Amino acid sequence: MKQTLQLRTSQHLALTPQLQQSIRLLQLSTLELHQELEQLLGDNPMLERLDDPLDHSVRLLADGAISQGSGNGAEGPATPAQEGPPGEGGETAAAAEGEGYEGGEGEGSNGGDDGDWSSSSGSKSADDEDSRPQLEASGCTLREHLLEQMRVTVQEPRDRALMEMIIDALDDNGYLEEPLEEIHERLPPELEIELDDLRCSLVLLQSFDPPGVAARNASECLALQIKRMPGVPLVTRRMALLIVEKYLTWFAQREFNKLKKALDCDDEDLREAQCVIRQCNPHPGAEFASGESDYVVPDVIVKKGRNGWLVTLNNDVVPRLRVNALYANLLKQGKGESQMNGQLQEAKWLIKNMRQRFDTILRVAEAIVERQKNFFSHGAVAMRPLVLREIADTLGLHESTISRVTTQKYMLTPHGMFELKYFFGSHVATEAGGEASSTAIRALIVQLTGAEDPKNPLSDSKIADMLGEQGMVIARRTVAKYREALKIPPVSLRKSL
Structure with missing residues (x-):
C-alpha cells in the first residue's frame, strides 16, 4: 500500500488558557477567589491591587495604642493605568467602568500611613487614666476553669495530680468517656494508687462548676444537675431523678403513657418532672468551647426600590485590579524583559476575566430575582418552580455555566441570606x-x-x-x-x- 501525504482542514473546540482561567474563576467561591488572587498577585509583578484587604484591620500605633486604621485613606491619588502603553489603559479602563477593577482619580494605592501616629485613640483624657481601647480577653477553657477551682479546693499534691489527670481525660462537652479502670491501669504500680482514690477524685470533680461536669454518660450528667438544682420540691426531684436514671430512653422517645404507668403518676406530676429535666444542660462543657462563628459574605444584595427589586453587587467582595504603570512604561520604552510581556498579557486576561465573572453573577442574580418576585414579596411559600435551563435559555448561556455561578454564591435579601441554588427547585x-x-x-x-x-x-x-x-x-x-x-x-x- 503506497503512503501519501494529505492536507485536510477541520474545526474543533479548544480551551485556551484564557478560557480555562475564566471557567476556574467563575466556579470559585468568594473566599477561594481572594486566595487565588493573592497567589496571582505574588507571582505577577505586572498586576497590582488598589483595594487593601487589611483596610479595616486593627493596627498597632507607636505608643502601643490600638487604631482601626484605614490603609487607603491617607494616600494621594493613584497613578492611572492609562499612563501605560496604548491598549493597556483601555483594557483596565473598561474594567473600571463596569465593576471598579481599576482605581480612578482620587483612589488610594497602598496601605501606607503618613507617619502621624499621634492623632489616634492613644491620647489620654483628664478623667480617664488610660483611654486606649481594651483588647478582648482570651476565653477561659474548661480545663483552666476546673484547674482554678481545684487550686482552692484541693491541697495535697497527690490529690491534685489525680484530679488533673481526670480533667485531662474530659472531652469538649465535659464528659469522662474513658473508664476509671483504664486510667488506673496506666498508672505505675510503684505509686500505690488505688481505684478508690480515683473514684474519690471524680466525685469531688463532679461537685465543681459547671454542674454535670465529669459525668460518664448523659444519665449521670442530668442526675448531677438535678441534685444541685435549687427550689425543686422533693417529690418532683425524686421523680425527675428516677426518669433520668432508669427511663431516659422512654423520656427521649416521649413514651409518656409508659412513663405514667411505670412511675404511677398523673399528667401534672410528669409535666413538672419534665420541666425540671428540660432545665438541665446535656453538654455542660460546650459553653467553654473556643470555636469561632463562621459567617457568609454575600456576592449580591437585593433591595426594594421604587420600581421593583434592585440587584447590586457587593462591592466589598469585588477586587479592584490594574496593570502596574511603572512596569508598563518600562515595556513601552523597550527596557523590559521578554518575560514581562507574557506577564502583562496574563494581567490583562485576569482583569478581563474578573470583570466577566462578576458580570455573569449579576446577570444570573437579576434573572433569578425577575422570576422569583413573589418570593421577595411574600416569602418562601410563594416560591415558583425554577430550573437551570430556564435561566440558561434566557441569558444565552450553558447550563453548566449557570451551575458554576450558583454554587457557593450567596444573595442577601430582606428574608435572609440564601445561596443562589436555593431559588431553584x-x-x-x-x-x-x-x-x-x-x-x-x-x-x-x-x-x-x-x-x-x-x-x-x-x-x-x-x-x-x-x-x-x-x-x-x-x-x-x-x-x-x-x-x-x-x-x-x-x-x-x-x-x-
Whole structure:
C-alpha cells in the first residue's frame, strides 16, 4: 500500500488558557477567589491591587495604642493605568467602568500611613487614666476553669495530680468517656494508687462548676444537675431523678403513657418532672468551647426600590485590579524583559476575566430575582418552580455555566441570606393542572408543624392530606422526605404532655 501525504482542514473546540482561567474563576467561591488572587498577585509583578484587604484591620500605633486604621485613606491619588502603553489603559479602563477593577482619580494605592501616629485613640483624657481601647480577653477553657477551682479546693499534691489527670481525660462537652479502670491501669504500680482514690477524685470533680461536669454518660450528667438544682420540691426531684436514671430512653422517645404507668403518676406530676429535666444542660462543657462563628459574605444584595427589586453587587467582595504603570512604561520604552510581556498579557486576561465573572453573577442574580418576585414579596411559600435551563435559555448561556455561578454564591435579601441554588427547585403538580415549587411545599410544612397542637401533632399522612386540600398532589413519603430534610422530628418526638 503506497503512503501519501494529505492536507485536510477541520474545526474543533479548544480551551485556551484564557478560557480555562475564566471557567476556574467563575466556579470559585468568594473566599477561594481572594486566595487565588493573592497567589496571582505574588507571582505577577505586572498586576497590582488598589483595594487593601487589611483596610479595616486593627493596627498597632507607636505608643502601643490600638487604631482601626484605614490603609487607603491617607494616600494621594493613584497613578492611572492609562499612563501605560496604548491598549493597556483601555483594557483596565473598561474594567473600571463596569465593576471598579481599576482605581480612578482620587483612589488610594497602598496601605501606607503618613507617619502621624499621634492623632489616634492613644491620647489620654483628664478623667480617664488610660483611654486606649481594651483588647478582648482570651476565653477561659474548661480545663483552666476546673484547674482554678481545684487550686482552692484541693491541697495535697497527690490529690491534685489525680484530679488533673481526670480533667485531662474530659472531652469538649465535659464528659469522662474513658473508664476509671483504664486510667488506673496506666498508672505505675510503684505509686500505690488505688481505684478508690480515683473514684474519690471524680466525685469531688463532679461537685465543681459547671454542674454535670465529669459525668460518664448523659444519665449521670442530668442526675448531677438535678441534685444541685435549687427550689425543686422533693417529690418532683425524686421523680425527675428516677426518669433520668432508669427511663431516659422512654423520656427521649416521649413514651409518656409508659412513663405514667411505670412511675404511677398523673399528667401534672410528669409535666413538672419534665420541666425540671428540660432545665438541665446535656453538654455542660460546650459553653467553654473556643470555636469561632463562621459567617457568609454575600456576592449580591437585593433591595426594594421604587420600581421593583434592585440587584447590586457587593462591592466589598469585588477586587479592584490594574496593570502596574511603572512596569508598563518600562515595556513601552523597550527596557523590559521578554518575560514581562507574557506577564502583562496574563494581567490583562485576569482583569478581563474578573470583570466577566462578576458580570455573569449579576446577570444570573437579576434573572433569578425577575422570576422569583413573589418570593421577595411574600416569602418562601410563594416560591415558583425554577430550573437551570430556564435561566440558561434566557441569558444565552450553558447550563453548566449557570451551575458554576450558583454554587457557593450567596444573595442577601430582606428574608435572609440564601445561596443562589436555593431559588431553584423541582415542581409538584397541582389539582388545577399547575405547578408548585418544592421549596414552597417545604415552607408550608414548616408552617403546619409550627402551628400544630403539641399534644396531638400532625402525622405525615395528615400533612399530605392538608396539602392536598390546598390543591397540591403530594405523597406521604414525599412529605416524610421533605420533613427529614428540614430536620423536623417525626410525630412521636414532637408530642408533649
